[in-house]
Amino acid sequence: MSQQVTGPVGHYVDGEWIESGGDPFESVDPATGESLGEFHRGTPAEVERAVRAAEDAFPAWRALSYVDRAEHLWEVFHELRDRHEELGEIVTRECGKEISEGKADVTEAWHMVEWAAGNARHPHGDVVPSEIAEKDAYMRRKPRGVVGCITPWNFPVAIPFWHMAVALVEGNTVVWKPAEQTPWCGQVVAEMLDDTGVPDGVFNMVQGFGDAGNAIVEDDRVDTVLFTGSAEVGHSIADKLGSEPGREVALEMGGKNAIVVTEHADLDVAVHSAVMSAFKTTGQRCVSAERLIVHEDVHGEFKTRFVDLAEDVAVGDPLDESTFMGPVVDESQVEKFHEYNGLAREEGVDVLVDRAELDEGEIPDGSADGYWVGPFVYETEYDPELRCLQEEVFGPHVALIPYSGDIERAVEIHNDVPYGLAGAIVSENYRQLNYYRDHGEVGLAYANLPCIGAEVQLPFGGVKKSGKGAPSAREVIEAVTERTAWTLNNA
Ligand code: NAD
Numbered sequence: 001m002s003q004q005v006t007g008p009v010g011h012y013v014d015g016e017w018i019e020s021g022g023d024p025f026e027s028v029d030p031a032t033g034e035s036l037g038e039f040h041r042g043t044p045a046e047v048e049r050a051v052r053a054a055e056d057a058f059p060a061w062r063a064l065s066y067v068d069r070a071e072h073l074w075e076v077f078h079e080l081r082d083r084h085e086e087l088g089e090i091v092t093r094e095c096g097k098e099i100s101e102g103k104a105d106v107t108e109a110w111h112m113v114e115w116a117a118g119n120a121r122h123p124h125g126d127v128v129p130s131e132i133a134e135k136d137a138y139m140r141r142k143p144r145g146v147v148g149c150i151t152p153w154n155f156p157v158a159i160p161f162w163h164m165a166v167a168l169v170e171g172n173t174v175v176w177k178p179a180e181q182t183p184w185c186g187q188v189v190a191e192m193l194d195d196t197g198v199p200d201g202v203f204n205m206v207q208g209f210g211d212a213g214n215a216i217v218e219d220d221r222v223d224t225v226l227f228t229g230s231a232e233v234g235h236s237i238a239d240k241l242g243s244e245p246g247r248e249v250a251l252e253m254g255g256k257n258a259i260v261v262t263e264h265a266d267l268d269v270a271v272h273s274a275v276m277s278a279f280k281t282t283g284q285r286c287v288s289a290e291r292l293i294v295h296e297d298v299h300g301e302f303k304t305r306f307v308d309l310a311e312d313v314a315v316g317d318p319l320d321e322s323t324f325m326g327p328v329v330d331e332s333q334v335e336k337f338h339e340y341n342g343l344a345r346e347e348g349v350d351v352l353v354d355r356a357e358l359d360e361g362e363i364p365d366g367s368a369d370g371y372w373v374g375p376f377v378y379e380t381e382y383d384p385e386l387r388c389l390q391e392e393v394f395g396p397h398v399a400l401i402p403y404s405g406d407i408e409r410a411v412e413i414h415n416d417v418p419y420g421l422a423g424a425i426v427s428e429n430y431r432q433l434n435y436y437r438d439h440g441e442v443g444l445a446y447a448n449l450p451c452i453g454a455e456v457q458l459p460f461g462g463v464k465k466s467g468k469g470a471p472s473a474r475e476v477i478e479a480v481t482e483r484t485a486w487t488l489n490n491a
Contacts, residue, residue, distance in 0.1 A: 005037030015200030033369025057201030255421030
């Protein structure tokens with residue numbers, strides 16, 4: 001591939017690219033282990049400078065009309081479409097997603113930008129009936145001020161726009177910290193917003209690690225923090241901000257997602273759903289399924305077919321369109337995956353597929369330093385004490401859990417985890433589908449579909465330990481605006 005990190009490599013603050021005083025770090029291609037370029041860790045002082053710029057820019061930005069603010073986003077929309085192929089490759093090279101998924105990340109970003117910019121011409125409040133005939137009463141939304149956006153690496157272009165597009169159109173200014181694994185994507189997105197001529201300070205990007213993210217969280221001039229990432233970090237942010245008056249926080253976190261396959265399932269649909277949900281993006285989607293809860297009547301046939309496919313799934317060069325699974329993102333993800341596979345063994349599961357350590361012939365030539373793993377599949381009786389059935393691995397680590405009895409039992413197992421992000425049911429029985437729809441404790445429920453996929457016009461957020469005030473799509477409006485009452489004497 002010919003693309004390289006080019007142009008300014010620094011932070012984008014107050015309309016300028018600034019050189020960072022922070023320590024250098026590399027963006028690494030997970031497929032090869034090779035460096036893609038050098039970036040610098042944002043320091044707390046650099047974050048402070050970005051927050052100050054955002055605060056200063058807020059009054060003039062909020063004074064513009066929605067439509068004027070949205071003009072900048074429309075420019076981004078066209079650029080994302082025009083550079084779809086090129087940006088998709090950058091996503092793939094930096095986070096290892098297979099190329100159609102790299103491009104899909106860019107597609108989802110323009111869907112979000114389109115939704116947010118289009119929303120500038122939609123009503124943003126309510127005309128409310130008053131008790132008094134001469135009084136006009138309205139609910140009006142006001143931008144909250146400075147919005148801090150902290151994003152993960154696995155959707156390095158889409159998720160930032162889930163946060164930022166709405167925040168900006170609603171009249172807020174932004175300080176964004178991309179994930180440390182995907183600084184190149186961070187730079188490209190910042191260049192794109194810079195190219196639109198967005199006023200200085202309205203959008204700021206500081207590269208870096210958790211300490212830079214924490215500096216955003218700790219700065220009380222940041223009125224709203226939008227975070228997507230792990231439950232561990234999200235809960236620590238909630239602990240800091242959850243009860244701080246005047247500061248808003250919206251969190252999207254992980255899950256221990258499950259697919260329920262009932263005795264009334266079409267097994268073609270069930271196996272397809274399971275393979276896509278467990279192995280697409282190498283199991284590194286927040287909605288990836290790590291538990292397959294299968295009725296005993298169909299368990300045998302389902303197991304045979306799923307195991308066959310897991311043995312065959314094509315792991316390889318993510319830039320090659322015939323690849324199904326690319327590498328995982330980094331060494332720590334490899335270690336975590338092996339650690340949980342070992343834990344599952346210690347907990348006494350029956351291992352069905354172990355391609356965790358791939359043979360040399362299974363990885364692309366010249367890629368020995370990449371972060372390669374393959375599917376790990378096991379079967380176990382349901383036991384809520386097993387940590388491997390409770391904790392998110394974020395890799396192609398999948399449990400088959402047979403159940404007997406009715407849909408109520410399956411949903412009981414499905415719900416018996418601390419998380420509640422996503423889940424699916426495969427069944428041709430309406431009572432079962434409806435029961436799952438009403439009782440499945442998840443924010444995103446899929447029926448006769450893979451447990452993956454998002455549409456920006458739908459809610460996207462988890463319940464229980466998976467979320468708080470979704471920082472995505474239309475829900476993000478709640479986190480970045482204040483709902484205020486405006487009443488007017490018309491007599
Ligand atoms: P992570 O929590 O390690 O990092 C996310 C972001 O938080 C990064 O930018 C990181 O630098 C920053 N960060 C780390 N420590 C911080 C701190 N103390 N204070 C402030 N910011 C800090 O997550 P990750 O490994 O990048 O992403 C994987 C996780 O994200 C998985 O758990 C996955 O399920 C979750 N995820 C959830 C969704 C969703 O929509 N629910 C979407 C994608 C990923």
